[in-house]
Amino acid sequence: MLNKQKILRLRTIANPLKPIVYIGQKGFNDEILALIDRELNNHELLKIKFQDFKDQKKEITDEICEKLECTKISIVGFVATIYRQHPDPEKRKIVI
Numbered sequence: 275m276l277n278k279q280k281i282l283r284l285r286t287i288a289n290p291l292k293p294i295v296y297i298g299q300k301g302f303n304d305e306i307l308a309l310i311d312r313e314l315n316n317h318e319l320l321k322i323k324f325q326d327f328k329d330q331k332k333e334i335t336d337e338i339c340e341k342l343e344c345t346k347i348s349i350v351g352f353v354a355t356i357y358r359q360h361p362d363p364e365k366r367k368i369v370i
Contacts, residue, residue, distance in 0.1 A: 276345055276357070280370045284319060284347050287368060288355045293323035301327060302334050311342050314358045318368045324352040 276284070294313050297306060313320050322338070324331045335354040339346050344358035360366045 276370075281345075281347055283370050284357050284368070285355070288319050288321060288347060291319065291321050291355075293321040293353055295320065295322045296325055297322060297327055297334065298325040302337070307338065307341060310338060310356075314342060314344060314356070315360065318360055318366065319347070319355070319357050322354045322356065324354070328352050 294317065295306065295310055300306075310320065310322065322335070324334075327334060331349060331352060331354060335346055335349060335356070338344070338354075339356060342356075342358065344356045347355040347357050349355075357368075359368075
């Protein structure tokens with residue numbers, strides 16, 4: 275579990291990052307969920323931009339975090355930031 279200090283550290287790290295996943299007209303589906311899972315394994319810290327479904331961004335982000343066992347770091351505007359530590363200590367890119 276991440277405490278407030280670690281979440282603030284992750285927000286600082288995420289600030290210059292660009293969104294990797296975009297949720298648009300096709301909405302949120304299993305294909306997008308698989309993409310997010312793959313990108314979390316590659317990057318650990320990930321930004322998701324909501325081009326559509328902007329009024330559901332909180333609910334969709336919560337669903338992603340529940341299904342993929344990751345942590346919601348923040349939602350600013352239409353961009354959500356999530357984090358999941360890589361299970362293999364040797365492949366971890368972010369040390370907090």
